[in-house]
Amino acid sequence: MLETERSVPIKIVSVTTMVVNAEMRNWIFVKVMTDQDGLYGWGEASLNWKTRAVASTVEDLAPLLIGRDPRDIEQILRVLNKHSYYRLGIIGATAISGIEHALWDIFGKSLGVPAWRLLGGKVRDRVRVYTHLGMGDMKSVYETFDEGALRDRALAVIDKGYDALKVVFIPYSHYSVSNAARRDVGRRMQVLRDAVGDDVDIMIDFHGRPASQSAALQFIEELVPYRPMFCEEPVQPGDAEALRAITARAACPIAAGERLVGFKEFEPLFRAQAVNIIQPDLNHTGGLLEGKRIAHAAEHAFMGVAPHNPNGPIAGAAALHFDVSTPNFVIQEEMSGAVPWYDDVVSTPMRRIGNAWQVPESPGLGVEINEREAARHPFKQEVMHASGAVLDDGTVVDW
Structure with missing residues (x-):
């Protein structure tokens, strides 16, 4: 040491x-x-x-x-x-x-x-986490619409000890919603709920795909009977009033915030009481200190904090220290082990037992990189999932 x-x-x-x-x-x-x-x-x-x-x-x-x-x-x-x-x-x-x-x-x-000591000290003894279908495989996360694949991949997550998972199965949308699209969303959610049972939390990431409040609310109406933990980013970010209107009418919690940068962009959400749960990404919003400011303001606005984090291992470690020290923390998104060689490249403090990360005691963030192994995986152009966000008539829509 x-x-x-x-x-x-x-x-x-x-x-x-x-x-x-x-x-x-x-x-x-x-x-x-x-x-x-x-x-x-x-x-x-x-x-x-x-x-x-x-x-x-x-x-x-x-x-x-x-x-x-x-x-x-x-x-x-x-x-x-x-x-x-x-x-x-x-x-x-x-x-x-x-x-x-x-x-x-x-x-x-x-x-x-450990860094959490410097961020205010420990306020909990473990950090509840969730992951996505495929546990880090982006194709599984964003391209699982088939009901059989949804069921199988959800059960695989539960078999790994998680008791919460997130899905992205809202169709690419525009300003209105067809009856068929509504039925598809309701049926997918029913399949998931029947597969994992009542004791597993399911979060639905809308990814801002609906282009109107009414479209978002129609999808939410289909999901509510199956008790989602929250519906995330039902419309595009940046409109606190639209989120407030959806939150007021939705019969389930609404979450948002992953694409907001810094306290100034979160402040309208607090002022409007626009969501139930905020989701700052500590990798994008300015860091841990800015994240703590956002969390403190959220607590005064009666909002929980569920940090967004589909990023890499050091971002996960930073989020862990934030979660240990943040009173209104709810649940943490994570993708540890996203590639087979994960543990060859990086050692992290994230030790999961069942549904929770344990509190780390090693100094700092507790991360070490094997730079020689890391160099074996140089930059490549990322997969552009958004290329599929086009309607049948050629209209380009939000991914």
Whole structure:
């Protein structure tokens, strides 16, 4: 265990990225090196179909970090956000998130404590998790519409010890919904519920596919008899009033937030009481400190927090430390073991017993990368699932 006295100055000397292709997506790992022998931190800045842009952004931001004390996380975040001059969107926020994860890793290692100690301490003894159909296989997640495959893949998840799962089977939609489409959604949900029983939670990710409130509500009406844990992102992000109207009429919890960046984009949801559960992605919204601010505001708005995370292993580790220390946490999305060689490339603190991650005790985020093994999986162009989001008449719709 590496321990560095608080009085000893620490300086950042380099910031680099390593891209690892995990078959259906790329992971972007960020490594921050210090001038202390053996003291460095790992973070993650993965973003679908934006790999080269994010990795280059980390490189562009790196000069703002050199020579700074990595433990001054609040100050560094201010520098990264304010001295960039132009406001940073999802690409910039993801780059900053990966850098910030690495700073918490360094901070924890410097004191010999897990990062959750520095984020407010432990508020629970385990972290409930869920996964998707296929347990990380993106094709299974986004392309399972057949009822037999839904049943089989759901049962495979339950056989692994999970008691909650998420599905993405809302059809590509527009402003209206056909009776056939409604029936298909209701039948798929019935098949799932009959297969897994009443004690397993099912979440339905709409992926923002409905183009109107009425279309979203018609699908929700079909799902409600089968008691979903929540319906996620029923319409596209950015319209708090539309979400508020859906939440007011839906007879089940509504969740949203994975595509929002920073507290300012979440604030309208709190003000409008627009959802029941918020889903910040700690890999995209600016990091753990920004995530904590969002969670605190959500608690005052009587909302739970279920962090979004279909990303890689370091993002999962960061989410674990956030969940351990966040009182209004509900459940965590995870995709550990998404590729067969997962454990060859990275060691993580996520230890799952049944339906829950256990609380880690190793310093920092508790992550280590085997860089030689990681280098065996270089960047590849990701699979573009969105290419199928076209209606029969050629209309391009939301993925």
